Amino acid sequence: MFDVIQPGLETSIQDYPGRIGFWNQGFPPSGPMDSWSFRLANLLVGNPVGAAGLEAQYMGPTLKFSRDGVIAICGADMQAKLDGQPAPLWESIAVKSGQTLAMSAAKQGVRAYIAFAGGIDTPPWLGSRSTFHKAGVGGMEGHALKPGQSIPVAAGQGAAGAGTAGRKVKPEARPRFPSDKTWSIEVVAGPNDDWIDEAGQQRFLSSDWKLSAKSDRTGFRLDGPQWTFTEKAYKKAPENGAEPSNIIDHGYPLGAINLAGQTPIILVNDGPSMGGFINPYTVPSAAFWKLGQSKPGDIYRFKAISVDEAQAQRLALNAICQNSNIV
Amino acid sequence: MAERIETMVPGNVWKVLVKPGDKVSPGDVLFILEVMKTEVPHTSEQGGTVKAVHIVEAQEGVDAGMLAVEID
Numbered sequence: 566m567f568d569v570i571q572p573g574l575e576t577s578i579q580d581y582p583g584r585i586g587f588w589n590q591g592f593p594p595s596g597p598m599d600s601w602s603f604r605l606a607n608l609l610v611g612n613p614v615g616a617a618g619l620e621a622q623y624m625g626p627t628l629k630f631s632r633d634g635v636i637a638i639c640g641a642d643m644q645a646k647l648d649g650q651p652a653p654l655w656e657s658i659a660v661k662s663g664q665t666l667a668m669s670a671a672k673q674g675v676r677a678y679i680a681f682a683g684g685i686d687t688p689p690w691l692g693s694r695s696t697f698h699k700a701g702v703g704g705m706e707g708h709a710l711k712p713g714q715s716i717p718v719a720a721g722q723g724a725a726g727a728g729t730a731g732r733k734v735k736p737e738a739r740p741r742f743p744s745d746k747t748w749s750i751e752v753v754a755g756p757n758d759d760w761i762d763e764a765g766q767q768r769f770l771s772s773d774w775k776l777s778a779k780s781d782r783t784g785f786r787l788d789g790p791q792w793t794f795t796e797k798a799y800k801k802a803p804e805n806g807a808e809p810s811n812i813i814d815h816g817y818p819l820g821a822i823n824l825a826g827q828t829p830i831i832l833v834n835d836g837p838s839m840g841g842f843i844n845p846y847t848v849p850s851a852a853f854w855k856l857g858q859s860k861p862g863d864i865y866r867f868k869a870i871s872v873d874e875a876q877a878q879r880l881a882l883n884a885i886c887q888n889s890n891i892v
Numbered sequence: 893m894a895e896r897i898e899t900m901v902p903g904n905v906w907k908v909l910v911k912p913g914d915k916v917s918p919g920d921v922l923f924i925l926e927v928m929k930t931e932v933p934h935t936s937e938q939g940g941t942v943k944a945v946h947i948v949e950a951q952e953g954v955d956a957g958m959l960a961v962e963i964d
Contacts, residue, residue: 574932623901671956
């Protein structure tokens, strides 16, 4: 159990893989944007990889513990301090009842994950504790943390479940954030790549795309060159809509690069499940951690891969998020 | 005692509420950044007289840790 002194910027309870199975009813998976760091944090404290923890964004929270326990912080460096003493990243830490964990601005990366031995124990909704604030469901009362809230943490089961301090993630198993603000992001073509002409596809894959500050857990908005289209985008029934990027409402894949007029928006964890724009490319789940750790003004360069390669990358990431990488 | 207020997050400048010469009290909001469609207010800890403002409203793509306002 811990109390929220300062909530930080939209700090929310998330679990992994989130609220799966309700996309057809409009409910996105939610869950941590950087599930790599999130899963490692859980492993450090002896939890299953999916146990509910906190996702802090840009500005971390200040929390006061009301029970002894073990925690771990992974992901962005928010200069965490436990009662004024620097608290390490990628390592499990013993905390005492009455101690305060204070986090500040992210120096490297954007999102930090805090795992608690036993896991956060708020009531699940549709099988998940992940917060989806647009519908006001999951997490703590459906929204980001607020000052004064007491967050329940389950008691860990057995010796391992209570957590052990001083466990570390092997350096080679940690995600690396680029120092030059430039990220290589994998994409899979489709579902609507046939609406973009050859020049437009070349331009997409060879240009620098800048991440806008108007990006959140719903969508990541990108600034870059103009798009050009095939005849399909113009010679279509009027019910598709007037813009070349309009199409009769259809389902969106998670990670879709959704083309709203000329603005591409990557639909991420809390994104919409359907709408009337085309999605020429899709970012596979294994690349989501990079989206979650990039800042406004950072540059994305997209790299086309096949569905098989995307699935292999997902399996490779799953293989990293294992106890064998905790020492 | 001089105070230097730096941006806490990267993002866009939503509102600048002070100009050089203004007197501010501890806790006064000096400017508001926008990131993730969320407002991030920045306040003065000590108060004093605004000496310089290094950001303008609607400025896009400011970085975190940038000197924004100086107070004497």
